[in-house]
Amino acid sequence: MTTTNNNKQAVPGIRDGWFSETEAMWPGQKFSLALEEFSEQKSVLFHQDSGHQKILVFRSAQYGNVLVLDGVIQLTERDEFAFHEMMVHLPLCSHPNPKSVCIVGGGDGGVLRQVRKHKCVKSITLVEIDPMVTQVAKQYFRQDIRDAFEDPRLTIVQDDAANFIAAREAEFDVIITDNGDPIGPAQSLFEPAFYEKMYNALAPEGIVCVQAESFWIHLDLISDLHACSNEIFSHAEYASTMVPTYPCGQIGFILAGKGTKSGTCRRPTRIPDFVQDLQWYNPQTHMAAFVLPTFVAKRLGQCNHDDDDDADARERIDRCFLDNCTIS
Numbered sequence: 364m365t366t367t368n369n370n371k372q373a374v375p376g377i378r379d380g381w382f383s384e385t386e387a388m389w390p391g392q393k394f395s396l397a398l399e400e401f402s403e404q405k406s407v408l409f410h411q412d413s414g415h416q417k418i419l420v421f422r423s424a425q426y427g428n429v430l431v432l433d434g435v436i437q438l439t440e441r442d443e444f445a446f447h448e449m450m451v452h453l454p455l456c457s458h459p460n461p462k463s464v465c466i467v468g469g470g471d472g473g474v475l476r477q478v479r480k481h482k483c484v485k486s487i488t489l490v491e492i493d494p495m496v497t498q499v500a501k502q503y504f505r506q507d508i509r510d511a512f513e514d515p516r517l518t519i520v521q522d523d524a525a526n527f528i529a530a531r532e533a534e535f536d537v538i539i540t541d542n543g544d545p546i547g548p549a550q551s552l553f554e555p556a557f558y559e560k561m562y563n564a565l566a567p568e569g570i571v572c573v574q575a576e577s578f579w580i581h582l583d584l585i586s587d588l589h590a591c592s593n594e595i596f597s598h599a600e601y602a603s604t605m606v607p608t609y610p611c612g613q614i615g616f617i618l619a620g621k622g623t624k625s626g627t628c629r630r631p632t633r634i635p636d637f638v639q640d641l642q643w644y645n646p647q648t649h650m651a652a653f654v655l656p657t658f659v660a661k662r663l664g665q666c667n668h669d670d671d672d673d674a675d676a677r678e679r680i681d682r683c684f685l686d687n688c689t690i691s
């Protein structure tokens with residue numbers, strides 16, 4: 364075992380063979396994962412304060428290696444695909460020809476690993492303020508994370524995301540904001556001012572996809588983000604996915620566009636071949652992600668049904684995915 368938990372003090376959140384998430388942002392509930400081995404010394408792989416945040420990696424009994432930042436689970440090897448595939452392929456398959464992609468945060472490489480599957484993407488800019496997150500992801504997570512950081516299309520920028528995005532104009536076809544939760548270092552990324560900066564940094568027809576929390580816990584916040592995105596962008600919608608190790612097992616994204624042809628991200632405009640090999644994303648989970656429970660749809664004022672044209676589009680998309688052809 365390699366551990367930098369040198370001071371031998373108990374790791375916060377770990378007790379009696381279990382890790383429990385901090386509950387500041389989801390009062391009255393705590394998600395817990397069993398360590399692979401009862402002994403903290405054997406299961407904790409890394410524990411250090413980077414100066415930006417406290418980083419913890421441990422081996423869990425059922426979910427593989429787990430990355431925790433400031434007491435909050437960021438990813439587990441078992442279920443990360445349900446988050447990263449949707450966060451990446453919802454916007455990238457909605458855009459007709461994404462060439463330039465910016466990843467905000469995402470130093471763990473999970474988003475990057477999916478973006479690089481799109482051959483049409485020519486440049487990937489990853490803006491991460493904390494290089495230790497990347498070092499840890501390369502060292503303690505799967506080989507393909509290490510490979511992702513070798514992609515020749517990648518430029519890593521160590522900067523505050525809000526500053527970086529503010530200095531960009533009409534540059535990116537897609538911006539993916541893989542931010543943490545609204546209390547802590549990512550707070551400014553949940554403010555309308557950041558959405559305006561992202562709008563300016565997008566090329567015409569550009570799309571943003573932003574981590575937008577769980578409707579079980581943060582419906583007020585989601586409603587505010589949805590409303591402000593609809594004011595700033597031509598269209599904005601909330602899409603949902605299921606991740607068992609995130610609070611309530613559900614998390615969503617705001618997808619907003621500067622003016623895509625179809626005026627929505629609800630349907631893929633292309634289905635790359637590699638989609639057949641993914642674990643969660645497919646054209647049907649793409650479209651289903653925008654269908655919301657009634658209490659959420661009502662609160663956001665987001666329509667759940669398609670018009671007649673959409674029904675035709677759905678059929679074409681279903682057929683193309685099954686026959687492995689291009690949507691016409």
Ligand code: SPD
Nearest residue numbers: 437438471473541542543
């Ligand atoms: N409450 C958990 C939110 C996690 C958002 N960030 C995940 C980072 C994974 N790349």
